[in-house]
Amino acid sequence: MPDDLKPGHHGDPHAAPPSGPLMAPSAQHPAVPPPLARPRIDRQGMAILMICASAFIFAAQDGISRYLGATYSPIFVIMLRYWFFAVFVVVICARAPxxxxxAVRTKRPWTQAFRGVLLAAEVIVTVEAFVRLGLINTHAIFACYPLLISALAGPVLGEKVGWRRWAAVAVGFLGILIVLKPGSGVFTAEAALPFAGAIMFAVYGLLTRLVGRDDPATTSFFWTGMSGAVAITLVGIWHWEPIAGRDIPWLLLLCLGAACAHFLLIKAYELAEASALQPFSYTQLVWVSIFGVAIFGETLAPNVALGGAIVVGAGLFTWWRSRQNERAERN
Structure with a gap:
């Protein structure tokens, strides 16, 4: 799994930009249009397209991670991926104000460092789940992380969680039980892997909110990439192994895809509010299901499809309730 600017993998929202057009329309239509006039841009529509594109790339990355993780140590694969990501983080932060x-300055260095290490560990656990359970079953369980964030927001952040969101959490976990139906092939000890990954990603998301009270998003982005790269290197260097020539292009595609997907996320959050874009990140589940069936020969069992739909529906309800509460507070 997924990065740090991901909502629920698991990010930090930017302030919402103005929603109006980039250029105000002139009072009178000129006889001849100015040669450099720009067309009006649908900022939110463009942001939605970027989120959907990043979801597709992340789903493709999951497929590549499953393929490489079955051949090489997942820790080794994630280490190489983090090296490339660290370079990307340095470039982005160097260009930021x-x-x-x-970007280095933080009021919560230990919490920031722990966030980065936790995310790296979550990615390793999730990739291992891809290899053992497949893409579809893993994501059907991992999709509960927004519900875990709602459940833990009270004790960790002191946020008030109403009965409606608690009910959504209960319904979501009912969906998990449907996915883990005995005899479905998923109800095994290995099913704990995606659930553990979801818990780790939820804690990571909550800590991201916590440090966001004192540090800007650029600082959190920097510490996520750098502390994660250092931590995974200390462990992954002992898992070094030669890479077959046929797998080098896939490894490069994995690293480049991460940079492209994160760039799209950054640009999307510059154009629209994170809360408005959150539902579209679930399109990753659609692509994961397609890749799992078409490429890896996985089966979308009825109980997995039903349980996954319930989990996603409960997650979308918690998102809707959060938006309602935010609007009520502003009014």
Whole structure:
């Protein structure tokens, strides 16, 4: 699994930009249009397209991670991926206001470092789940992470969680039980892997909110990439193994895909509010199901489809309730 600017994998929302057009229309239509006039841009529509594109790339990355993780140690694969990601983080932060010096400064260094290490560990656990359970079954269980965030928001952040969201959490876990129907092939000890990954990603998301009270998003982005890269290197360097020539293009595609997907996420959150884009991140589940069936020969069992739909529906309800509460607070 998925990065740090991901909502529920698991990110930090940017302030919402103005929703109006980039250029105000002139009072009178000129006789001849100015040669450099720009067309009006649908900022939210463009942001939605970017989120959907990033979801497709992340789903493709999951498929590549499953393929490589079955041949090489997942820790080794994730280490190489994090090296590339660390370079990407440095480039992005260097171009941001304040540069690298500003990105390094934090009021919560230990929490920031722990976030990065936790995310790296979550990615390893999730990739291992891909290999053992497949893409579809793993994502059907992992999709409960927004519900875990709602359940843990009270004790961790002191947020008030109403009975409606608690009910959604209960319904979501009912969906997990449907996915884990005995005899379905998923109800095994290995099913704990995606659930553990979901818990780790939920805690990571809550800590991201916590540090966001004192640090800007650029700082969290920097610490996520760098502390994760350092931690995974200390472990992964002992799992080094030669890479077959046929797998090098897939490894490069995995690394480049991560950079492209994160770039699209950054741009999307510059154009629209994170809360408005959250539901579209679930399109990753659609692509994962397609890749799992078409490429890896997985089967979308009826109980997995039904349980996954219930989990996603409960997650979307918690998102809707959060937006309602935010609007009520503003009014």
């Amino acid at each position: 304040g540069g690298l010096a500003g």
